[in-house]
Amino acid sequence: MQVLSVRNLNRRFGAITVAQDLSFDAAMGECLGIIGPNGAGKTSIFNMLTGNLKPQDGTITLDGRDVTGASPHSRTLAGLGRTYQVPQPFGQLTAYENVLAAAAFGGKAGDGAEARARSVLDRTGLAARADKPAGSLPLLDRKRLELARAMALQPRLLLLDEIAGGLTEAEVGELVALIRELKPDVAMVWIEHVTHALSAVADRILAINFGAEIASGLPDAVMRDPAVLEIYMGAVIDVPA
Amino acid sequence: MTDLRPKLVALAAALAAAALIAAPHVAGEGNLRYVVEIFCVFAFAQSWNFLAGYVGLMSFGQQLFIGLGAYFVFTISNTLGVNPFLMVPLAFVFSGAFAALISPLVFRLRDAYFAISIWVIAEIVRLFIAQRDIFGSVSGLPLIATRGMDRGLVSMWTFYLAALLAFLAVFGLYYLARSRFGLALAAVRDNEDTAASIGINVWWTRFAGFVIGCGFTGAAGAVYYMSVFQVQPGGAFDPNWMVIMLFIVIIGGVGTVEGPILGTAIYFLLRAFFSGTGNLYLMLLGAAAIAVMMVSSRGIWGVFHDRTGIDLFGVRRASGMDTEHKG
Structure with missing residues (x-):
C-alpha cells in the first residue's frame, strides 16, 4: 500500500534547480533511500515533503490525501514524522518531555502519551538520560532523540534526514539496527550521505543530481550505476561483479 | 513513582488562599493598600514573565495593557454606573481582545521589532486617550462609581481582587x-x-499565550488604578511600568514562578530604603539589574536553583x- 506518492515535483531557485520532474513512492514497510552529492537538492526535496518549502509544480500525496499545500503541523497530524539533520530538540525541556510533547500532540489521541513516551525512550536507549535537559545531551543522544521524537508520533511516513551523519561506525551500527526494527510499521524515506548505512536498510535507492533523477532501483544496482559512480568517484571505474 | 509536587503545591495554594481571605480582617487599612500595590506590581511582572519566559514573546510595551485595563473599568463604570469590581474580569477580556486584534499585525514582526511595535502602539493609544474628553484627556478620570460605597468594603474588595x-x-x-497547553x-x-x-x-499556540498574558496585565492594571481611585494617560501608559517589570523579572529570574516573587520583594525593599535619594535610586536599580545579569542570565532564582537544586x-x-x- 502506497503511503507516499510524489509526482512531477519541480522547484527552482533562480538558475538553480533543486527538483526537476521528480516522482517517487514509498509503501508501508518499505524504505526509499535518496542519495546525491552536496547541493544535489536533497534537503530541498526533504523540505518539500515536510511542508517547509512549497514546490512550484507537482503533487505530494500522503495516504491518498493531497498534502502539497498543507502546513508542516497538519502534515504531522496526517501521519508524517521527521528527524532533523542537525538535531533540533526543545532545549530547555528534558528528553522525556521532548518525546512526551510529540506523543501528546502528534496525530493520535493524547491518552497514554506518558506510557508511549517512556516506551520510545526505552527503545532508543535514552531511558537513563530521560530527565536530563535535551540541550545538554551529547550528539549521539540528540540523534537518538530526533528518532525518538518522530517515533512517538507513530507516523505512517517517517522521513530521516542524514541521521547517520557525524556518528562513529559503532554508533551508526546501533542506529541502523533500531531503524530496521521500526521499518515494518512505517513507510520510510531516508536521505543519507553514509551510503553503507543506507544500503543496509533501503529497499530502493533514488540517486539525484541537480534536482534530477540519475538512477533508481535496487541499492546494489544504483550504487554500481556508472552515472552514480561518476558523481561519487569523479570517474567511471571498473567494478568487479 | 508518583510526583508529590503537585500535591504539595495544592496544599500551599490552600494555605495561601486561607491567609489571603483572612488578611483584610486582621490588617490595618494602610497596610492593605501597600499590599495591594505590591500584589498588582507582582502581577504585572509575572504577566511579562509569562510572555517572555513561557510563551517566548518579548514585548517592551506591556504598559499598553495596564492602561487599557484601567481605562476600560473607569470609563465603563463611570458612564454606566456599574460596580467597578464586577468589571475587572471584563478588563481581562477587553485587554485580551485588544491583544488578539493586534496579533495579526505584531506577529509579523520578530524579536526587537516585535518588542518595540507594542511600545509604539502603547504610545499611540496614550496619545489617543489624552486627546479625548470622554477619557478626561490629559488629566485623566477619577473613579466615581465607588464614591457612594462603604470605604471599608471598597478597600476590602480591592484587596481581594489584588490577592486573587x-x-x-x-x-x-x-x-x-x-x-x-503549557x-x-x-x-x-x-x-x-x-x-x-x-x-x-x-501561530495559534503563541496567539493564545499572548492573549492570556496581556489580558492578565489588563486586569492587574484595572485593580491597580482602582486602588488609587484615579487614572491618567501619562501614568497608566508610562514606559516606567515596563522598566519595573523588566527589573523584577530579570533580577529574579525569567521563566520561573519563583523569580518574580523574589524580584518583587527586592524591588519594594530597594524602593523603601532608597526612593528618597531621587536619581540615585534609579541608578541603583539599574546597577543591581546589571550586576545580576553579569552573574547569571537566569536571575537570582536561577543561581539559587543551580546551586541548591531547590525548585519550589x-x-x-x-x-x-x-x-x-x-535532573
Missing part, C-alpha cells in the same frame, strides 16, 4: 505551565520548527524512569 491576581500569578501560572507553549518557545513538526499549531514550583514532568541521576 497574586494568587493566580503564582498558582495559576504553575498549573498552566504543567498543563498540556507543554505546547514550552515547545513553541524552545523551537518553533520542531514544534510544528510534532503537530503543534505554532518546578514544572518539570518527571519521567518516572530509572535514570542515572535525577
